[in-house]
Amino acid sequence: RYGESESEDLIGIVTGLAWTEVGGDILHIESVTVPGKGHIKHTGKLGDVMQESVAAALSYVKSRAGQFGIKSALFEKKDIHVHVPEGATPKDGPSAGVAMATSIVSAMTGIPIRRDVAMTGEITLRGRVLPIGGLKEKLLAALRAGIKTVFIPKENEKDLVDVPEVVKSNLSIIPVSSADEVIGQALIRPYESLEWDDDAESVKVTDTSSQEAPLTH
Amino acid sequence: RYGESESEDLIGIVTGLAWTEVGGDILHIESVTVPGKGHIKHTGKLGDVMQESVAAALSYVKSRAGQFGIKSALFEKKDIHVHVPEGATPKDGPSAGVAMATSIVSAMTGIPIRRDVAMTGEITLRGRVLPIGGLKEKLLAALRAGIKTVFIPKENEKDLVDVPEVVKSNLSIIPVSSADEVIGQALIRPYESLEWDDDAESVKVTDTSSQEAPLTH
Amino acid sequence: RYGESESEDLIGIVTGLAWTEVGGDILHIESVTVPGKGHIKHTGKLGDVMQESVAAALSYVKSRAGQFGIKSALFEKKDIHVHVPEGATPKDGPSAGVAMATSIVSAMTGIPIRRDVAMTGEITLRGRVLPIGGLKEKLLAALRAGIKTVFIPKENEKDLVDVPEVVKSNLSIIPVSSADEVIGQALIRPYESLEWDDDAESVKVTDTSSQEAPLTH
Amino acid sequence: RYGESESEDLIGIVTGLAWTEVGGDILHIESVTVPGKGHIKHTGKLGDVMQESVAAALSYVKSRAGQFGIKSALFEKKDIHVHVPEGATPKDGPSAGVAMATSIVSAMTGIPIRRDVAMTGEITLRGRVLPIGGLKEKLLAALRAGIKTVFIPKENEKDLVDVPEVVKSNLSIIPVSSADEVIGQALIRPYESLEWDDDAESVKVTDTSSQEAPLTH
Amino acid sequence: RYGESESEDLIGIVTGLAWTEVGGDILHIESVTVPGKGHIKHTGKLGDVMQESVAAALSYVKSRAGQFGIKSALFEKKDIHVHVPEGATPKDGPSAGVAMATSIVSAMTGIPIRRDVAMTGEITLRGRVLPIGGLKEKLLAALRAGIKTVFIPKENEKDLVDVPEVVKSNLSIIPVSSADEVIGQALIRPYESLEWDDDAESVKVTDTSSQEAPLTH
């Protein structure tokens, strides 16, 4: 059923967590790339703040494309479409920013995202993870949806005291302060950073798996 | 009469199903391609959600153009116009997404759509079919219009218990979870997926008829 | 006087029929081409639905340009301006669609439109003519303006029972189901379809006068 | 003083006539060309209908550029700015259309407009002059401003019975049915139509002074 | 302090005069050029009428660029940004038009504007100076700010009878009918008009200092 976690690891699809008047819910965020000219499109009845979140996530990814193993030229040949189903439901807020960034990196690199992780956190252009509201409700929604691991903002760690014990013992809750940490662990395999060699005008590939080991549990 | 199913199989024209205050209705969705630069246009007094549905359907088709036998370069030389008559009637909602995708694939491939099928279902960028509302009313409208086969979202299968027996015995109702299934069966002949041959820089054609046999009944 | 039919056959000018609260009226629709890049402009205080009608009519013409004897490249070197005088009067509704298409074909081919014909009918992208409202009022307005021939949607034929006998005996009323039928008869001479010759990369001209004989009465 | 007719013949400046709640007034319409790419700009707090009037006037001029002696290529290297001072006063209505066209032809050809003429009339794309309201008030304003000659729409000729005798005996009032007539007489010297010579791919100039003798009185 | 006249002659900065509910005030108008493509930007919470004033001023300058010694090609390589501090205060009205033009000419030529002059007047595309409101309040504000010379519209000369004698005896008030007069006197040195030499395809420079001697007092 929609509203549960995805049944297989998929490229560009990530599980965010929403907090509404009637409680928490999961939010699938989808990105695909299509041939294009570097434009971004977003659909899914996104409010102004969530639209800006997409823009911030994209600039974060673009500004450190090499780190994620994405050749900058790729952004000039591709359009990115970020969609949040269900299309008739209005969505807003900044807390899906880290999830947007993860979705875009996955779509651009072709590395699938682990289907049993979820995440919440506002993103800054430098990839800092800012705190969000509704932590308890979001974690409950994650648990209901079969999620195993949830990345939360470091600054929300203090709110965990209000989260029921059953939730904390059934979820691996990982506080993070940067989006890099999330992306490194949510992708099913490590991305390979590019290194620019000025002399040869070529690009060397560095395996980042030692630095950013994908999480196992 | 308009409001009945089309009298011959046509390229780019597909029958969607709408659900309004006064009951169900059928919705003809039309796509044509004209020489252009890859822009999309939509007309027919479409609300914001249905406009986003067109965009999602298009990105779904573009992101797997090769599978449908559409050379990506074609999107750069064509504009696509999606129109939903009757022009004075406002339309909205996400449930025509799968129909939009089917219409676009037909217009881009030149393969007509079976005139006696109808379909309803929200589409995601990855082609997943999400559930819709008003199933009973939509199926009644399909029957009235002379439709023989209706594709419905897998997740709406449970709502069939509320549908009158006469409807279920006179319609072939096919629950689907992906848009690929719909497109494979709604076109009057199989599309031919492209296969990229890295060595020869040429494209081979694979007949997909074995995998996606068009439905007969 | 304005409000009467044009006094000579003109390129790009066609007589539509409007239906307002105070009765029927005729509507002159004008198209001109100017050097440009394939853009369309519309003026005359057109409402959203009539603006979309212009777009649908244009896509209909573009998607079968060859049939009408219009080289597709011509659309890239011309802008089309569709204007509906009188500029201070708001106009709306889809029923001028067929007239828009006829006006555009005339402007693009340079073939004048018969000055004594009028027409009403919504157009689809495939050129189907959909029914309209206010048939009686529109026919009365056509008669008052000195029109001799009116094209009406096939689906409105049933509404002719409510039209006064004097109107029916003084007008040639031609029910049509496709815009092709209207355009073929409203132009003062047959258009010449293009035929693409793959071997020679040249274009052959086919006289369509046998198929679409311009109407005489 | 502003509000009187211009004190010398000027390029691109023409006197229109406005009709407001508090009576008639004259309206200076100014066009200049600047290096550009064929864009049009309009300023002066113009309402939607007057903005569309500028567009209609421009398409009229562009579509018969050769007649007015304007090489079409010129439109691609120039932007046209149409301004109606006084910038804080809202202006609207279609009746300045003919004046807009005259102003644009003057700016594009460099031929000044006679400073003692004024004009009123809606323009169609084909240059037909449609009737306007407030004829009496407009003529009174023209007289007050020192205008000698006023072009009015042919269809407003019947409204002259309501115009005071003193106005009619002090103004030369010229009813016109086409914008060509106005432009031919309002410019201080005849424009020279271009004639295209297919063989030589060159352009011949035809003096139009015999056909469209500028008015003298 | 801001709100006083600038302490040195500056390029692109000119003092306008505003008239608000609470009296007169001075308005610094700033223009800078940056590498670009001929676009104009305006900031400072400008209302619609003042935005159009910027556009009119720019077209006035562009259409006689040669006179001001500005090569037309320069407009294609530069963007112009016109800003009116203080950014939180809404500003509107046409009366800063002449000041806008002066600021743009200064920014494009690099010739500073005399810091002790102020100006008020609407501008037309041909550079005519139209009358403004609030003359007394504006002159008082100029005096308070340490201004020595104020250019006012010729048509406002009659309003000087209402201006206190102390203001008139402490300010040099110069009525003008064209923007050329203002620009010629407000720049600290004469601009050098370009003269196009058809034979040589080169540009000659004419010193205009004799015609438009910068004002001294």
Add this chain to the structure above:
Amino acid sequence: RYGESESEDLIGIVTGLAWTEVGGDILHIESVTVPGKGHIKHTGKLGDVMQESVAAALSYVKSRAGQFGIKSALFEKKDIHVHVPEGATPKDGPSAGVAMATSIVSAMTGIPIRRDVAMTGEITLRGRVLPIGGLKEKLLAALRAGIKTVFIPKENEKDLVDVPEVVKSNLSIIPVSSADEVIGQALIRPYESLEWDDDAESVKVTDTSSQEAPLTH
């Protein structure tokens, strides 16, 4: 914690000071460059006045790029994204202008900004620093956040009498009248101005450290 000063010197990140109904607050302003075409993007729910502040800051930096050691061509190959977290909080007002300029210079030069400085002041296109409101509240917020040095507008110096002694003795408060002074002292190392050598068509680098010694305390 967010809401404290950054824990390390960072490129493109600067601390502004906001003044809201509930007191003062710090505002992190972030700029990053991404491959692009000279476009600017701003996010963070910025009101109209703050959006114009970004534009003014950018034009200020562009118009004196060489002074800051930024090659003009760089602006054509980069887009700049200015973001103000926290994305759900509306922000407005002109007082972050100097901070915007500092952030952009840092992002374009790659020189980090000292993490223990904050700044407030409206910016003009010529880099003048205009006064702001809420000085006391802003300085209190700076102190709470661990800031050591605050740049304030020279014209606000007089408001320091209302600031508590404890604030003034714990902060280094530096009144400035130009943005150049701020940028020179807030960057952790001096920028190197470019000098254009007309003969060699090359660029020489001038170390500006003597003129604009970065502040130490």
